[in-house]
Amino acid sequence: xxxxxxxxxxxxxxxxxxxxxxxxxxxxxxxxxxxxxxxxxxxxxxxxxxxxxxxxxxxxxxxxxxxxxxxxxxxxxxxxxxxxxxxxxxxxxxxxxxxxxxxxxxxxxxxxxxxxxxxxxxxxxxxxxxxxxxxxxxxxxxxxxxxxxxxxxxxxxxxxxxxxxxxxxxxxxxxxxxxxxxxxxxxxxxxxxxxxxxxxxxxxxxxxxxxxxxxxxxxxxxxxxxxxxxxxxxxxxxxxxxxxxxxxxxxxxxxxxxxxxxxxxxxxxxxxxxxxxxxxxxxxxxxxxxxxxxxxxxxxxxxxxxxxxxxxxxxxxxxxxxxxxxxxxxxxxxxxxxxxxxxxxxxxxxxxxxxxxxxxx
Amino acid sequence: xxxxxxxxxxxxxxxxxxxxxxxxxxxxxxxxxxxxxxxxxxxxxxxxxxxxxxxxxxxxxxxxxxxxxxxxxxxxxxxxxxxxxxxxxxxxxxxxxxxxxxxxxxxxxxxxxxxxxxxxxxxxxxxxxxxxxxxxxxxxxxxxxxxxxxxxxxxxxxxxxxxxxxxxxxxxxxxxxxxxxxxxxxxxxxxxxxxxxxxxxxxxxxxxxxxxxxxxxxxxxxxxxxxxxxxxxxxxxxxxxxxxxxxxxxxxxxxxxxxxxxxxxxxxxxxxxxxxxxxxxxxxxxxxxxxxxxxxxxxxxxxxxxxxxxxxxxxxxxxxxxxxxxxxxx
Numbered sequence: 001x002x003x004x005x006x007x008x009x010x011x012x013x014x015x016x017x018x019x020x021x022x023x024x025x026x027x028x029x030x031x032x033x034x035x036x037x038x039x040x041x042x043x044x045x046x047x048x049x050x051x052x053x054x055x056x057x058x059x060x061x062x063x064x065x066x067x068x069x070x071x072x073x074x075x076x077x078x079x080x081x082x083x084x085x086x087x088x089x090x091x092x093x094x095x096x097x098x099x100x101x102x103x104x105x106x107x108x109x110x111x112x113x114x115x116x117x118x119x120x121x122x123x124x125x126x127x128x129x130x131x132x133x134x135x136x137x138x139x140x141x142x143x144x145x146x147x148x149x150x151x152x153x154x155x156x157x158x159x160x161x162x163x164x165x166x167x168x169x170x171x172x173x174x175x176x177x178x179x180x181x182x183x184x185x186x187x188x189x190x191x192x193x194x195x196x197x198x199x200x201x202x203x204x205x206x207x208x209x210x211x212x213x214x215x216x217x218x219x220x221x222x223x224x225x226x227x228x229x230x231x232x233x234x235x236x237x238x239x240x241x242x243x244x245x246x247x248x249x250x251x252x253x254x255x256x257x258x259x260x261x262x263x264x265x266x267x268x269x270x271x272x273x274x275x276x277x278x279x280x281x282x283x284x285x286x287x288x289x290x291x292x293x294x295x296x297x298x299x300x301x302x303x304x305x306x307x308x309x310x311x312x313x314x315x316x317x318x319x320x321x322x323x324x325x326x327x328x329x330x331x332x333x334x335x336x337x338x339x340x341x342x343x344x345x346x347x348x349x350x351x352x353x354x355x356x357x358x359x360x361x
Numbered sequence: 362x363x364x365x366x367x368x369x370x371x372x373x374x375x376x377x378x379x380x381x382x383x384x385x386x387x388x389x390x391x392x393x394x395x396x397x398x399x400x401x402x403x404x405x406x407x408x409x410x411x412x413x414x415x416x417x418x419x420x421x422x423x424x425x426x427x428x429x430x431x432x433x434x435x436x437x438x439x440x441x442x443x444x445x446x447x448x449x450x451x452x453x454x455x456x457x458x459x460x461x462x463x464x465x466x467x468x469x470x471x472x473x474x475x476x477x478x479x480x481x482x483x484x485x486x487x488x489x490x491x492x493x494x495x496x497x498x499x500x501x502x503x504x505x506x507x508x509x510x511x512x513x514x515x516x517x518x519x520x521x522x523x524x525x526x527x528x529x530x531x532x533x534x535x536x537x538x539x540x541x542x543x544x545x546x547x548x549x550x551x552x553x554x555x556x557x558x559x560x561x562x563x564x565x566x567x568x569x570x571x572x573x574x575x576x577x578x579x580x581x582x583x584x585x586x587x588x589x590x591x592x593x594x595x596x597x598x599x600x601x602x603x604x605x606x607x608x609x610x611x612x613x614x615x616x617x618x619x620x621x622x623x624x625x626x627x628x629x630x631x632x633x634x635x636x637x638x639x640x641x642x643x644x645x646x647x648x649x650x651x652x653x654x655x656x657x658x659x660x661x662x663x664x665x666x667x668x669x670x671x672x673x674x675x676x677x678x679x680x681x682x683x684x685x686x687x688x689x690x691x
């Protein structure tokens with residue numbers, strides 16, 4: 001159809017569209033969002049004016065009199081006038097909002113959670129959840145809709161993917177739609193880039209004061225009592241729970257009357273298979289540098305987690321309503337309960353592990 | 362008139378050390394403009410001109426070895442029942458020894474003089490920076506948290522040492538109400554320090570990859586808190602900060618300032634000489650406070666002092682930014 005338009009007119013039209021495209025690119029710096037320049041007029045219509053009902057793709061080819069050119073010009077001009085740059089900018093930002101470049105709101109909560117940032121990050125978390133790790137959730141119906149819930153889970157790997165995914169799983173599948181706040185290892189704060197982003201997504205540093213403050217404010221919290229030992233456990237020890245710190249989480253749950261839910265995450269321990277962790281590097285750099293088959297061999301690419309298939313299983317909640325305040329601080333009781341929780345998570349892991357056919361399927 | 366009020370005022374003598382500092386001068390002016398101004402006894406090296414004739418001035422040099430007995434004498438003669446100790450350098454002083462003499466030894470003189478003169482209350486202006494920036498800080502630091510100031514920041518190390526001496530002093534003198542106020546960074550239209558000067562420029566050097574949560578206290582809220590601490594009895598340390606926390610990047614964006622993120626190992630080395638000349642500290646002593654969080658919990662000040670800051674962190678920051686913009690800084 002387009003061959004019916006005189007070539008000089010077409011060239012002029014293309015030139016004007018190209019200049020518009022250049023302007024958009026220089027303003028927003030996203031060449032990929034708009035398509036190939038050879039099909040500029042079509043692609044502009046498709047990509048950025050798609051929700052504009054008056055988008056005129058073709059000029060009326062029959063009326064080749066002097067009138068149609070002016071009509072085309074005036075139509076195009078009117079379209080460009082109502083072409084909302086701000087709206088386009090927002091939609092482009094929406095489309096390319098990767099964590100870190102998306103914009104941020106002027107208010108954050110006490111621990112730095114940024115609702116707007118989280119909203120933008122959700123599509124990435126959704127993608128990780130649905131497509132990358134294909135997470136299966138079981139036992140969520142057992143999680144009570146109590147004001148205070150403390151999730152206790154197994155962990156592995158330097159980057160807290162498991163923390164993000166458990167939080168996401170609870171938010172997506174639990175009827176209350178609440179998003180628990182994961183607690184992450186404190187040396188995450190010494191790594192550049194990671195901590196500010198995790199904080200915006202709702203993570204807090206793992207320590208008793210933070211957990212207590214969050215639970216007291218009726219927030220849900222995810223704890224990883226294996227801590228650094230868990231994060232750095234070698235691949236051969238996968239799904240073998242390491243020792244659980246000092247059991248501070250037990251006395252906390254007992255004192256604050258929080259329901260304690262054991263959580264087993266299958267699959268997360270294969271995303272960064274740690275071969276070994278050289279002590280000398282930790283001593284030199286001050287942070288643990290684990291060696292995986294891909295890191296540091298492939299550099300930044302080695303940080304990409306492997307796409308194993310995940311299963312998150314929530315166990316039976318434990319209640320501490322009948323535990324007195326003194327008992328909640330009794331070391332023997334705390335120790336015993338801590339081991340009970342550890343056993344519960346290990347049992348869940350041992351039940352789930354034989355059920356999967358392979359790591360990636 | 363003055364004679365009629367004299368006995369009442371005699372009971373309410375307030376000694377302010379470091380009248381020349383922002384806190385000392387502004388608080389004195391504020392109290393003098395109030396309904397029942399106390400008799401203000403000013404102790405400093407020199408008297409600010411705008412307070413001439415309105416306060417009773419005594420020249421005291423805290424670095425002199427016998428400053429304590431001189432101070433005790435003045436406090437007794439003027440029958441002061443409260444001492445506000447604000448004689449600290451607002452900025453880290455490049456002369457480390459002088460700084461130590463004034464901040465630690467000088468404070469010790471003030472404490473001993475207060476005890477000897479039978480003063481009822483001692484309020485000391487410290488800072489929340491004494492907690493130090495650490496990756497393992499809890500989200501909110503309580504007053505009982507260990508003081509771990511940045512180890513390269515000599516002024517803050519001195520301040521923490523002073524706080525330690527103050528705690529021992531308070532334990533020994535139970536009859537004396539000893540309060541130390543620990544404000545987070547003070548921001549406002551007129552307060553100036555090395556910190557506000559850093560935030561004044563339109564382009565702030567930040568550390569690549571770090572974006573800590575910050576708190577600010579508005580200068581008027583700070584003066585309110587000092588006044589409250591003099592009025593009410595709240596022994597111990599008190600954290601002071603505006604409501605809310607904001608990441609550094611958000612603060613800069615709100616102010617329309619640009620950040621210049623530099624990798625910290627590089628920047629620390631490059632800025633070493635300049636920073637040493639200005640503050641006597643390597644750059645890490647300041648920039649680590651823009652690297653790790655040191656957010657304080659202000660619940661104790663709310664409960665014991667009834668301190669309710671009028672400005673949130675964001676409002677204090679914006680008030681600072683707007684005032685500087687109007688004045689032609691950027």
